[in-house]
Amino acid sequence: MLIFTNRGTAGKDYAALAEALDRLAGTRISTNIRFGDGYEQYDTFGLIDAATIRRKHGLDGRLVWCEVKLSDWVFDAIRAKAVLTLHPDYFRLRKPLERRLYELARKHCGSQPEWTCSVSLLHKKSGSRSALKKFRYLLRETAKGNHLPDYRLHYDDGADKVRFVNRNTMPGDGRNPPAWIETLHLDPDIYEAAREAAPGWDPYQLEAEWKRWLSEGEKTLPRKPDLAFIAFCARFYEKRGSPA
Secondary structure (H helix, E strand, O other): OOOOOOOOOOHHHHHHHHHHHHHHHHOEEEEEEEOOOOOEEEEEEEOEEEEEEEEOOOOOOOEEEEEEEEOHHHHHHHHOOOOOOOOHHHHHOOOHHHHHHHHHHHHHOOOOOEEEEEHHHHHHHHOOOOOHHHHHHHHHHHHHHOOOOOEEEEEEOOOOEEEEEEOOOOOOOOOOOOHHHHHOOOOOOHHHHHHHHOOOOOHHHHHHHHHHHHHOOOOOOOOOHHHHHHHHHHHHHHHHOOOO
């Protein structure tokens, strides 16, 4: 669980996990729904109902298992597919603002080609405590880095707007890729090497092409995914050259 969410496995990380579960257990959501018959329903619920962490005593202190019981509302929402999925690399984003920007793009842009928002409105939606001037600077830096999963961020200085462009890397094309595709994660630093192997190409787009290629035929999970991905990028660039 810690490795999947890109956390460490030291003692402090186990303590942080327990603190995170405490915060989730204490988080309450209240909502009201109006019906056409003149009635209104009010619901209040938590995100999780309970959590248990079992660890060994002593210096080892390793995690044996972790059990989280979701609230009925959350479980029903997941079962009804009424929640948004996240790209696995979401957990590799190091800055809180990057994570929040991805969440907003996932919600408002979704599978649409793009979504545009004014910087002032995005500032409010993000909940950032930074001054608007500082927020603009952070947006520019995020746009330069260009490593948000699923979406490319463009900052329009003149119009003071931000545009999220769909990279078309999300599943949903009707095919059923092999189950191991979902477990295939690349090292965060490999994307820079991908840029060098295929100059001018978006590394996340290349990753989507690579996984699409792996899904075809009788291909199996690469023993060294990072090296296999870079080799694919080199072949891709050799065949297609720089993007038009």
